[in-house]
Amino acid sequence: MHNFQPKTLFLGKKTIYLPSCHSTNDIAAEIIQNKQVFDGTIVITSDQTAGRGQRGNSWEALPGQNITASFILKPAFLSATEQFRLNIAISLGIYEFLSQYLPNNLKVKWPNDIYVGDRKMGGVLIENTLFGSRIAYSVIGIGLNINQLSFAETNNRAISLRLATQNLGEFDIEKLIGELCVSLEKYYLQLKNGHYSKQKETYLEILYRYQETHFFSKNGERFLGKIIDIAPTGHLIMSVNGEIEFFDFKEISFEI
Structure with a gap:
């Protein structure tokens, strides 16, 4: 270097x-x-x-x-x-x-x-x-x-x-x-x-899994969700069971 x-x-x-x-x-x-x-x-x-x-x-x-x-x-x-x-x-x-x-x-x-x-x-x-x-x-x-x-x-x-x-x-x-x-x-x-x-x-x-339905987990519980946007604060905006939810950093995990 x-x-x-x-x-x-x-x-x-x-x-x-x-x-x-x-x-x-x-x-x-x-x-x-x-x-x-x-x-x-x-x-x-x-x-x-x-x-x-x-x-x-x-x-x-x-x-x-x-x-x-x-x-x-x-x-x-x-x-x-x-x-x-x-x-x-x-x-x-x-x-x-x-x-x-x-x-x-x-x-x-x-x-x-x-x-x-x-x-x-x-x-x-x-x-x-x-x-x-x-x-x-x-x-x-x-x-x-x-x-x-x-x-x-x-x-x-x-x-x-x-x-x-x-x-x-x-x-x-x-x-x-x-x-x-x-x-x-x-x-x-x-x-x-x-x-x-x-x-x-x-x-x-270029966002991974954008507009795709996948399993995620929060507090050890699995749920199906779809990433639909990113808030100005950086929160992940998802559609979960027909509802719009916001997730903070470290709050959810992606399941492979």
Whole structure:
């Protein structure tokens, strides 16, 4: 990562590479606390020993085989109530980046997991710092399975880019991160320039199980539901037994 120079305006122009660390999101948060931060700074590691995902889950990643990075942004143009807009923009950036290698069967699972078919390739953990009613800083942790060929038996739904493409050789991680930066910056700047409505429309088009009836579970109980929209707050809007219901993050689980 010593010669890492993505073809971007600002994202990734300052990169902090750590051969090993517990969590890139935690390191990014420490940088923000010390006020030594440039917009678009990236913290990258080859070996993340305590990566975190949504719901407090751990993130399994073998050293040197995947993308484990955190991106620091200053989206002061967003209010606290508009946080999910950033979530959508980041999801679209990741989707576009991966689409050049996986043109089919790629989806975003609400709120921001990356799926190939019914198998998970990656996830995002966004942690925001507020200043009054605005978002002062966002730390966007991204974990994407790239070259890893085997996963724990308890993680049998995981998949990597190499497995999904049946690529015989390893992908160049540094090159991929550069491409990811370009796509993320593109959709972030679109959002900043007021294109939220179009981004939400695209997000729904690529949303896993959108407008499909499937089983979900809440508090251990299964139910049939259909995803019909996403609320401005990020809540999942579903049709359940003919009624419209709203679900918060961590409130329901998708059943495979």
